[in-house]
Each structure stands twice: as C-alpha cells, then as structure tokens.
Amino acid sequence: xxxxxxxxxxxxxxxxxxxxxxxxxxxxxxxxxxxxxxxxxxxxxxxxxxxxxxxxxxxxxxxxxxxxxxxxxxxxxxxxxxxxxxxxxxxxxxxxxxxxxxxxxxxxxxxxxxxxxxxxxxxxxxxxxxxxxxxxxxxxxxxxxxxxxxxxxxxxxxxxxxxxxxxxxxxxxxxxxxxxxxxxxxxxxxxxxxxxxxxxxxxxxxxxxxxxxxxxxxxxxxxxxxxxxxxxxxxxxxxxxxxxxxxxxxxxxxxxxxxxxxxxxxxxxxxxxxxxxxxxxxxxxxxxxxxxxxxxxxxxxxxxxxxxxxxxxxxxxxxxxx
Amino acid sequence: xxxxxxxxxxxxxxxxxxxxxxxxxxxxxxxxxxxxxxxxxxxxxxxxxxxxxxxxxxxxxxxxxxxxxxxxxxxxxxxxxxxxxxxxxxxxxxxxxxxxxxxxxxxxxxxxxxxxxxxxxxxxxxxxxxxxxxxxxxxxxxxxxxxxxxxxxxxxxxxxxxxxxxxxxxxxxxxxxxxxxxxxxxxxxxxxxxxxxxxxxxxxxxxxxxxxxxxxxxxxxxxxxxxxxxxxxxxxxxxxxxxxxxxxxxxxxxxxxxxxxxxxxxxxxxxxxxxxxxxxxxxxxxxxxxxxxxxxxxxxxxxxxxxxxxxx
Numbered sequence: 001x002x003x004x005x006x007x008x009x010x011x012x013x014x015x016x017x018x019x020x021x022x023x024x025x026x027x028x029x030x031x032x033x034x035x036x037x038x039x040x041x042x043x044x045x046x047x048x049x050x051x052x053x054x055x056x057x058x059x060x061x062x063x064x065x066x067x068x069x070x071x072x073x074x075x076x077x078x079x080x081x082x083x084x085x086x087x088x089x090x091x092x093x094x095x096x097x098x099x100x101x102x103x104x105x106x107x108x109x110x111x112x113x114x115x116x117x118x119x120x121x122x123x124x125x126x127x128x129x130x131x132x133x134x135x136x137x138x139x140x141x142x143x144x145x146x147x148x149x150x151x152x153x154x155x156x157x158x159x160x161x162x163x164x165x166x167x168x169x170x171x172x173x174x175x176x177x178x179x180x181x182x183x184x185x186x187x188x189x190x191x192x193x194x195x196x197x198x199x200x201x202x203x204x205x206x207x208x209x210x211x212x213x214x215x216x217x218x219x220x221x222x223x224x225x226x227x228x229x230x231x232x233x234x235x236x237x238x239x240x241x242x243x244x245x246x247x248x249x250x251x252x253x254x255x256x257x258x259x260x261x262x263x264x265x266x267x268x269x270x271x272x273x274x275x276x277x278x279x280x281x282x283x284x285x286x287x288x289x290x291x292x293x294x295x296x297x298x299x300x301x302x303x304x305x306x307x308x309x310x311x312x313x314x315x316x317x318x319x320x321x322x
Numbered sequence: 323x324x325x326x327x328x329x330x331x332x333x334x335x336x337x338x339x340x341x342x343x344x345x346x347x348x349x350x351x352x353x354x355x356x357x358x359x360x361x362x363x364x365x366x367x368x369x370x371x372x373x374x375x376x377x378x379x380x381x382x383x384x385x386x387x388x389x390x391x392x393x394x395x396x397x398x399x400x401x402x403x404x405x406x407x408x409x410x411x412x413x414x415x416x417x418x419x420x421x422x423x424x425x426x427x428x429x430x431x432x433x434x435x436x437x438x439x440x441x442x443x444x445x446x447x448x449x450x451x452x453x454x455x456x457x458x459x460x461x462x463x464x465x466x467x468x469x470x471x472x473x474x475x476x477x478x479x480x481x482x483x484x485x486x487x488x489x490x491x492x493x494x495x496x497x498x499x500x501x502x503x504x505x506x507x508x509x510x511x512x513x514x515x516x517x518x519x520x521x522x523x524x525x526x527x528x529x530x531x532x533x534x535x536x537x538x539x540x541x542x543x544x545x546x547x548x549x550x551x552x553x554x555x556x557x558x559x560x561x562x563x564x565x566x567x568x569x570x571x572x573x574x575x576x577x578x579x580x581x582x583x584x585x586x587x588x589x590x591x592x593x594x595x596x597x598x599x600x601x602x603x604x605x606x607x608x609x610x611x612x613x614x615x616x617x618x619x620x621x622x623x624x625x626x627x628x629x630x631x632x633x634x
Contacts, residue, residue: 006393007395008394018427025414106410106411106413107406110404114374114376114406321368
C-alpha cells in the first residue's frame with residue numbers, strides 16, 4: 001500500500017480549548033492585575049491632563065473629541081497615543097514572554113502534546129489567547145477614555161470621530177499583536193523565561209531609543225554631500241522613513257497621526273506642486289485618511305504574521321523532551 | 323489482525339551521526355505489561371516519543387493500534403495515554419481543572435467528563451484532593467494524577483516513562499498497584515525504568531536496551547537463563563561438614579561456590595532441594611537455610627553490562 005507522507009487530521013483540532021485556557025489564565029493571573037495597574041497609571045495621567053486643558057478651549061474644533069487622544073498637555077509632554085506607543089509593547093511582552101518555555105519548565109508540554117492536538121493548535125491558541133486578552137484590555141481602556149471624555153467635556157462625539165477612534169483601537173491591537181508575536185518567538189527560542197523577557201525588552205528598547213538615531217545615521221551616511229534638488233531631498237527623506245518604518249512603533253505612531261489628526265496629508269514633505277489647491281489645515285475625509293495609513297496597518301499585520309510564522313517554524317522543529 | 327497493540331520494525335533515530343535508537347524490533351501484546359529497561363541515555367524515552375509521534379523517526383515503521391504515529395498522530399494520541407518522566411501539571415489550577423482541560427482537548431462532552439474525572443480520581447485514591455491546587459501535591463500524588471488522566475482518557479495503551487523514579491518505597495508500591503489495576507482493566511502497559519527489582523514484580527516481559535539496541539527481550543526467567551545460564555540456583559547455609567564435597571556428589575548439581583559466612587551457592591540442572599537437604603542431614607551437617615534463588619533482573623542486568631563492557 002503506498003503511503004502518503006501527509007499527516008491526517010485538522011491542525012486546528014483542540015484550538016478552542018487551548019485558546020479558552022490561555023484566555024482564562026491571563027485574565028485571572030496576578031500578572032494581568034499588575035499590567036492593568038500599569039496601564040491605568042500611564043494612561044490615566046495624560047488623559048486627565050488633556051481633558052483639563054480641553055475644557056478651557058473655547059475655539060470651535062470639529063475634532064475636539066479626538067484631541068483627548070492626541071493632545072500633549074503642557075505639564076506633561078506625553079499624549080495618550082504616545083503613552084500607548086510604549087505601554088502596548090510592555091503589555092504584550094508581559095503576556096507572551098513565558099508562554100511556551102513555561103510549558104517546558106513546568107514539564108507540561110509533553111503531557112499536553114500527548115493529547116490529540118497538533119503543535120499548531122497549541123501555539124496558535126496561545127497567541128490568540130494573548131491577543132484576545134490584549135484586545136479586551138485595550139478596548140476597556142478605550143471605553144474608559146471615551147466615557148471620561150463624554151462626562152468631562154459634556155459633548156457627544158460625532159459619528160466620524162467614533163469611526164476614527166475605533167480604527168485607532170484596531171491599529172493599537174495590531175501593534176500589540178506584533179509585540180505579542182515577538183515575545184512568543186523569544187519564548188520558543190529560549191528555554192529560560194528570564195532570557196526571553198530580557199531579549200524581548202531589549203528589542204523593544206532598541207527600537208524605541210536607538211533605532212531613530214541609527215536610522216538617521218545610516219540615512220546621513222548614504223545621502224549625497226550636497227543636495228541640489230527637491231527630488232534628491234525627497235529621495236533621502238524617503239530612505240530615512242523607510243528605515244524608521246522597520247520599527248513597529250513608527251508604523252503605529254504614523255497610523256495614529258493619520259487617524260486622529262484628520263489634517264494629516266502626508267508623513268513627509270509635500271512639494272509645492274502637490275500643495276496646489278490645498279486649503280491649509282483642512283481635514284481629510286475619513287476614507288482618505290484611511291487610505292493614507294493603509295500601508296502602515298498592513299505593515300503591522302504583516303509583521304505580526306511573519307514573526308508568528310518564524311515562531312511556528314522553530315516550534316515545529318523543537319524537541320519535546322525537556 | 324493480531325493481538326499486538328504496538329508493532330515496531332527496524333525503528334531508528336539519528337541525532338546527527340549518533341544513533342539514539344538503532345533498528346529495533348518490538349511487539350507489545352494486548353493486556354500485558356511490557357518493561358523497557360536500560361541505563362539512562364539508552365534510547366528508551368526516544369523510542370516512546372516516536373511511538374506517540376512526538377519525535378520523527380529516521381527509519382523503520384511503527385504501528386500503534388493499527389495507526390501510524392507519523393501520519394495519524396491524532397488517532398494514536400486519542401487512544402494512547404502517556405505519563406512522561408516527572409510529569410508536570412498546571413500548578414495554579416486544581417486537579418479537577420487540570421483534568422478538565424485534558425478532557426476538553428479530548429473533546430469529551432462536559433457532563434460525561436465530570437463523571438469520568440471523579441471516577442478516575444476515585445480510582446487512584448485522590449478523590450479527597452480533587453479540588454486542591456496541584457502546587458500542594460507531592461511527587462507521588464502527581465504521578466497518580468497522571469495515571470488518573472490515563473484512566474479518564476479510557477486509553478487502550480498506557481505508556482509510562484520512569485513512573486516510579488523519585489518516589490519513596492510506599493508511593494512506589496501504590497503506583498505499581500495502580501499499574502496492575504490498569505492491566506486488569508485490559509490496558510496494555512509499556513513502561514520504562516531503571517529500577518529493576520520494582521519492574522520485575524509487575525512486568526510480564528521486558529526488553530533490555532543498550533546503546534540504542536535491544537540487547538535482550540523476553541520474560542525475566544528467559545533473560546536469566548540467557549545471561550546467567552540455565553539452571554536452578556540454590557542458596558545453602560549449613561555447617562559441620564565439608565559442604566562442597568558433600569554436594570558435588572548429588573545428582574544434577576553442576577557447581578557449588580562458597581558465598582562466605584557459611585553459605586554456598588549451588589547451581590543444578592533441576593530442582594534438587596530435597597536431595598541436597600537429605601545429603602547434608604545424612605552426612606551429619608546442620609542445615610540452617612535452603613532457598614530457591616529467584617533469578618533477579620538486577621543480577622541479569624549487572625551481569626549483562628559487565629559482559630558487554632568486557633566485550634567492548
């Protein structure tokens with residue numbers, strides 16, 4: 001009888017139970033409480049300050065509600081969106097850094113894998129469980145900010161503002177997904193949870209602090225010594241942006257800018273020719289803003305999938321025995 | 323179909339150039355307890371992992387209950403219970419929650435699962451700690467919880483990797499009773515161990531692993547005959563006369579070796595206890611002890627590896 005090498009049975013057998021267990025574990029864990037406190041402390045302060053400032057603004061602003069997210073108060077130069085830019089990676093790393101290696105250290109992996117499931121289901125269930133936890137937390141945070149805005153500004157948001165804010169929430173979850181996949185990857189590579197956490201945090205610090213400087217240095221190194229035309233300037237600028245956009249944080253902050261500041265038309269410079277007919281300061285319609293940030297959102301999701309795929313490949317080759 | 327639940331033919335596993343498992347053949351019959359013995363690193367765990375499809379083999383075929391663990395791992399794992407070496411559970415969950423998770427992975431309907439969990443815990447005498455967190459469990463209790471998982475799963479084959487390592491004598495005894503219980507329930511048991519005297523008491527057949535190969539296979543008596551030579555060994559403790567000289571004359575006695583402190587080890591080709599006793603008493607000696615020496619697996623094991631080392 002000729003035997004095919006293909007394995008039989010769905011790779012998603014058992015995905016549901018794994019997902020439910022991971023989700024329940026995350027929500028009931030002490031770590032989650034700590035992360036929530038952390039998020040509230042870091043998120044509440046910018047929001048409270050920006051709300052205080054916004055209450056004194058009298059000028060008519062069609063997107064007043066969105067300013068809650070983006071306004072950097074004078075006393076504390078961090079907007080809520082910027083705060084999220086570094087809280088989300090920390091949360092995602094906190095949720096994922098020990099997800100696979102803890103199964104090794106608790107010696108549960110071989111027992112769980114001797115049940116009728118494939119490794120695919122285990123890894124995907126862990127990822128989706130973490131992502132769902134992240135989504136629930138961010139949505140709750142988002143709703144709290146929205147509610148606080150309603151109460152303190154006494155002004156209902158317009159439909160388009162709600163839509164923009166909802167897309168902002170989606171972008172935030174996708175951004176979290178990238179870092180969750182990164183921490184999952186490290187938890188597959190390193191058997192020690194401490195090493196995995198250290199590497200994930202190190203990568204985060206690298207992208208957050210060092211990468212902007214490195215990208216600038218590389219760009220300057222490749223730029224011609226004298227920039228003679230606008231085209232040359234644009235080319236150099238494009239290269240700088242391309243390098244910066246390797247960092248998920250850049251993609252996220254650009255997406256936030258495009259969504260929450262409707263006036264944003266481009267992230268770089270506009271040539272005078274492109275500015276023809278533009279009313280300065282006029283907002284873009286929602287669909288145009290969405291089109292502007294579409295590459296950023298796609299980039300985030302693609303990054304998440306690529307990193308997860310790497311974790312998947314490594315996990316499939318891993319020996320089960322501890 | 324034959325009565326074999328596990329059929330292994332020419333199974334090999336290479337790690338780089340090292341042969342962890344080297345072309346082994348092995349059959350486990352329905353309802354028997356089969357022991358895989360051998361020093362650490364002889365390939366026992368690797369063989370077990372290949373049976374479950376948790377490690378890919380480098381060659382050979384495996385058939386578990388009519389399924390191929392490489393192509394149909396889900397079917398195999400649905401029917402085979404596995405207790406890994408030093409099994410781990412989720413410490414922050416209770417025993418019930420741990421088993422419930424397994425039941426969900428096995429897609430056992432919820433109402434059915436609760437009944438099966440409590441029955442299984444009853445079976446391994448852990449019913450009173452069903453709702454205690456596993457972090458409070460001793461090593462022996464964890465092993466028993468692992469057995470409960472296999473019972474709950476209603477597995478047809480149970481594969482136990484070093485089930486008694488690290489347990490105190492009492493816990494070991496209890497665990498071996500549970501393994502016998504599995505056999506009574508019609509489950510074929512494959513267990514690996516390096517604790518020989520314990521294994522000897524439960525195993526119907528054993529295979530002795532050495533450097534990835536099966537050196538010897540059969541019942542304990544068969545192995546003893548093969549390694550220690552055929553014959554009935556006796557232990558004689560007597561004084562007063564020249565025992566060696568007196569016993570050489572008994573028909574059937576092959577060798578008489580002094581064991582020190584007034585004891586002799588006698589090997590005969592048949593059961594010569596009555597004749598030996600008569601001879602000693604009739605020649606005026608005082609016989610204080612006469613025992614039939616059961617071939618011990620420990621002896622087989624030690625002797626075999628001594629010889630293997632000499633040969634090498």
